[in-house]
Ligand SMILES: O=C[C@H](O)[C@@H](O)CC(=O)C(=O)O
């Protein structure tokens with residue numbers, strides 16, 4: 316079963332006036348992991364699609380998606396999949412890729428229908444592509460690990476870069492995940508924006524009793540979303556994306572836009588946040 320929800324892009328002047336419910340309706344990513352279903356959110360920010368596939372021991376095929384009006388979803392798109400569940404497999408273009416928890420699979424444009432199987436919980440990200448890049452399974456040992464922050468500032472974490480120019484080639488997608496260490500709770504603080512690229516977050520390994528206060532909005536107009544495990548946020552090009560948890564957690568970040576330069580960020584001084 317396939318379910319697709321379209322999210323229109325929101326102008327920051329409009330976002331300023333939103334109450335909690337409206338903010339959640341436009342920017343919260345939730346309910347994407349449902350056993351026996353593929354659920355996608357089609358965002359008009361850079362036409363990034365995020366979603367989940369939970370085959371629950373069976374098989375789920377992602378083929379035609381009405382919203383793209385192409386014969387198959389990946390005819391003019393690339394995709395990166397992260398398994399945040401038990402081992403499973405993702406098959407495309409006649410190849411079966413076994414994904415352990417934490418593995419990332421990149422599928423190039425034109426890979427054809429994608430079959431999800433096993434007991435994985437597959438987080439899907441996809442952006443329009445203009446050429447095909449080689450499909451690649453990346454395990455954490457092959458990703459680039461960037462230690463960041465310190466326990467004194469409660470933001471000690473490791474940024475694991477998977478779909479990243481230093482690791483592999485893609486068209487638009489840049490993806491990895493960040494894990495908080497030693498009781499650190501803050502991600503991406505100091506904060507930044509990058510108008511050139513939208514970003515999507517998915518928080519995982521958030522204990523049931525915990526929540527993350529995800530910060531969004533223009534730097535001088537911040538808002539927050541209270542997010543639970545396996546929920547996330549669509550971060551518009553004009554928005555900061557940061558968060559503090561009531562415990563440790565990890566999150567997958569994915570970006571698409573004008574460049575794939577991870578370091579291209581406009582930092583925001585903490586004193587300039589409002
Ligand atoms: O543009 C880059 C993204 O916002 C994230 O990769 C930041 C992040 O994982 C972190 O600082 O913890």
Ligand SMILES: [Zn+2]
Pocket residue numbers: 507508509514556580
């Ligand atoms: Zn960012």
